[in-house]
Structures are given as C-alpha cells and as structure tokens.
Amino acid sequence: MSSSQLVPGFDFQQAGQQVLRIEQAGLSQLEQYINADFVRACQAIIACSGKVVVMGMGKSGHIGCKIAATLASTGTPSFFVHPAEASHGDLGMIARQDIVLAISNSGESSEIMALIPVLKRQQNLLICMTNNPQSSMGKAADIHLCIKVDQEACPLGLAPTASTTATLVMGDALAVALLKARGFTAEDFALSHPGGALGRRLLLHVSDIMHTGEAIPCVGSEASLRDALLEISRKKLGMTAICDAQMKIVGIFTDGDLRRVFDMGIDLNHAKIADIMTLGGIRVRPNMLAVEALNLMQQRHITAVLVAEGEQLLGVVHMHDMLRAGVV
Template sequence: MPSTAHHRVPADDAALAASGRRAVQIEADALIALARRIDGPFSAACRAILAGSGRVVAMGMGKSGHIARKIAATLASTGTPAFFVHPGEAGHGDFGMITDADLVLAISYSGESDEILMLLPLLRRQGNALIAMTGKPASTLARAADVHLDVSVPAEACPLHLAPTSSTTATLAMGDALAVALLEARGFTSEDFARSHPAGSLGRQLLLHISDLMHTGQEIPAVPAEATLAQALVEMSRKRLGMTAVVDADQTLLGIFTDGDLRRALDTVGLDIHSTSIASVMTRNPVTIGAQALATEAARLLETRNIGSGLIVVDAERRVIGALNVHDLLRARVV
C-alpha cells in the first residue's frame, strides 16, 4: 500500500486558488519567453516542411509523446499531412511507416530520449529531414537535427520541478505556431478546414449544399395554376412539407402556398375551398434558392425573411427542381 503520510490538505480555498494562479503565471511567462525565440530556426523549420513532398512524422516519449500526438493532429487538420509514431514501437517494426520522403519532428525536452536517439542513424541513412524540439540546445538530439527549435522554459509550474508543465505547454505552443504559420503560407481556407472535418459543425456549414438535402421528383409538392384550393391542400397533405409550389406546364414557378397562406385564406368570409383557385390565394414571387447554394444560406433566408414553412428550389429559368423545409435543415444539424 502506498504511504499517505506526506499527503496534506491545503489550508483553505484561497491557498488552492493561489497555487493555480501561480502555475498559470509561470506558464504564461514561459510562453512570453518562447515568443522571443520564434525567429530564424522557426522559419527554417517551416520552409523545410513546405518544401517536403512527404508527411510530417511526429514522435516523442512520455508527456512529449502526448504533445507530439496533438501537434500531428493539428498539422493534419490544417493542411499539413502528419501522423504520430511512437519511438519505442518504431524500433520494433513501426519504422516501416516512415518513408524517405517524410520529415521527422522529434520532441524531447532533455534531447536525450534513448528511444529517439536509437532511431537517428536509421533516419540519417534513409535521408529524412529532422526537426527537433528540445529544451537543451546542446543535447544530442538538438545537435543531430537539421533544424532545432528551442522550447526551454525558465521554470516548470510544478513546485517540485519534476512534472513537465511549463515545458509541455511551451512545446505545444511551438507546435501550434508551426501549424498556423504553415496554414497561412499554404493559403489554407475555412473550406479546406471543413473538408478535414466533414462531421463537425463547420464541415456541415461549408460542405452541405441544398442539392444534398432537397426533395426531388415525386417528392416535390406542386400543383398547376388551375388547381383548386382543395386540390392544393391534398397535395400539401401528401407531400408533408407544409407548402406546395404552383407551376405552369413547363414547371416554371408561379407562386407558393403554405400553411400560413391557408390560415390567412380561411379568414376570408364565405371561402369555398372546392371552387377557389389556388392562383387567387397563393403568394406570388416567393423567396427561392438554387440547388448549389449552401444549406446554411437556406437557414439564413428562413430566419431573415421570417419564413416558417420552407423554400422551393429552382434552376436558372425558375423551373422547380426541389423543395425543402426547416425540418430537413434540423435533421442535417445545419440549424
């Protein structure tokens, strides 16, 4: 059983908060110091990555390994193909994942991680470019690298100066700095980001088009201008979109009739739904949308134009080619 003799409860909440603030301040100071060192070697690292034809292979042991994984994930999602390889596993077969076109980003605060140093001759023989992130510019790894990025910190936030705290924060920030600089250098756009995150909210906003959601063919509610209000209501009931398009013989949109139009029509004294033509009660010149518009544009139109039913989708000649309502946008999690 581990001893609990040295476990001590802090005196009060103020002491706990003071410890937390002290840790954050130490790490903030480390980041300020780091910013002053983003200069020539940093630019050289960016140029080496941009010039490469392969991927960035991030590696590190322990806490540095966790940071390397995150840096690889950030690079990959912002336009720089990257992945993580565990240095220990690389010595037992996973080195085969690294091609001669890849650039290796090796992370070790001491610069003396045995598992990484063991791979250096193999990387040199294969011709891989090597970028090292260490806190020791005179270390073996730093001296072996083509580019060394200094992530040293004045002090760890850990009061025992044992647990990697400020050093891992600085290393993570350096990785983020690389990702952002490369992103801007590549002209990476929000649309590019969305393609890397198709299941995320941004992916849905930037990749989902009206054509992906709209009802087509027999699912489109539509009646001719000669139809009666009763016939239009039957069509609306069958198609269950809360509206129907009113079209001519060429399927050109003449108007729209919605649940809201129905409520207004029923206020008319003496209205006979079997003799009233739909053309006399429809909304003319309704708001429409094109099939290639983004789904978010449909959501914006519904909100800004206070449309409660849905939208008719038309082509360049205003022929009806589809329809969608707010429920379609909700199912797609666009709104």
C-alpha cells in the same frame, strides 16, 4: 505525509492561479523563438513531398500526438511514431521524403538519439524541438525550434507542465502558420472531418436533402384553393409550389398565406390559387450549401424554400430536413 492528508490551511485557488501565472510567463518568452528557424521549418514542411512524422517520449509523446493530429487536420499530412516502437520495426513507416519532428524538452532522449543515425542515413530532414540548441538533439537537428521556459509550474520542477504547454503552443504556431500559407479553407477542414457536425454543416448541399419528384408539393395555376390545401396536407411540408405544365415556377402558397387569406375574408370555396399565391417565391440553387440555405430561411423567417435552376422547379427543402441532416 499520507496522500489522504492535506497541508493545513491549503489554498487550492491560490495554487491554481500560481500555475496559470507561471505558464503564462513561459508562453510570453516563447515569442522570441518564432524566429528565422521557425520560418525555415515552415518552408521545409511546405516544400515536403512526404509527411511530417512526429516523435516524442513520455509527456513529449503525448503532446506530439496532438501536434501530429492538428497538422493532419489542417492540411499538413502527419502522423505520430513512438520512438521505442520505431527501434523495433516502426521505423519502416518513415519514408525518405518525410520530415521528422522530434520532441524532447531536455534534448537528450536516448530513444530518439538511437534513431537519428538511421534517419540521417535515410536523409530525412530532422526538426528538433527542445529547450537547448546545444543539446545532443539540438546539435543533430537540421532545424532547431527552441521551447525553453524558465520554470515548470510543478513546485518540484519535475513534472513537465509549463514546458509541455510551450511545446503544444509551438506546435499550434507551426500548424496555423502552415494553414494560412496554404490558403486552407473551412471547406478543406471539413473534408477531414466528414463525420462531425462541422463536416455536415460545410459539406452538405441542398441537393443532398431536398424533396424531389412526387414528393414535391405542386399544383397548377388553374387549381382551386381547396386543391392547394389538399396538396399541402398530402406532402406535409407546409407549402405548395404553383407551376405550369413544364414545372416552371409561377408562385408559392404556404400555411402562413392561408392565415392571411382568413383575415382577408376571401371565399375559400371558390377562390383560385392564382389569385392569392405569392408570385415567384424565394428559391435556392441545388448546389448551394445546406448551411447557406438555412441561413437564408432564418433571415426570411420561413420554414421551406423552393429549389430551382432559373424558373425550373427541381425540389423543395424544409427546415425539418436541415434538422434531420444535423445542419442546424
């Protein structure tokens, strides 16, 4: 049949749902293979002083790349080596202290089998992920992880579908178990993702984005309301701190406070800032994570906050600074 012709009355929805049912059934079988061998594999990786080198051909290779990436980003140094390229020089990338995680559904990958004698000679621990512990790779493995499924979602039983899903999930199980065992934190995760939004949210501190020095809106407690309003206008942060001569915080005055002053009918021409400011003011420390300061600002419904050590004013951070830094 031509690829442009469809089976009469073909039901795409029913076909898609059948794939999900088959793959779900395959995954339900996988739990039995999270066993003593899985524990041994985790313990070996935790004890490894080198890296986890993942190998696989074809679709197993594609899954292997993802497993290596997941391990690397969750605290287990790892990288992928293509088995065919390894036979032509890339095997030199694998050091003696490394663990090799070799993936093949059948367990008969000729490209990987050709490498095993060299890996054995180099005394690399070999973890093989296959559907058959009695396969060539299964027998050669120091630790075997079974990924057997009864049926591929492909109706021809040819295209790796349920088996690659099972392989991916087994890799995720390894990575997450190792992550938990290491006590890996969100901050640790961010260190390997500094360029993304997560990294910015978890690594950026208030001190990295706060306004300092002459950029801080600040007047003395003897200042008039007019002086404070001019300072707010100059610094464009919608507020000003009120400090003594040593930059110790006395209070804060915001554009929101100004609206309340209007409602109170105070004489704007003669009012002193000390009479209408908010004493103290909400403040954060410079080493606080920017995302924590953002959460505080949102909880208090404010757009700017003082940055201080004790009573000493060090800076001011505004909601717009969070936006520019990509924290929001």
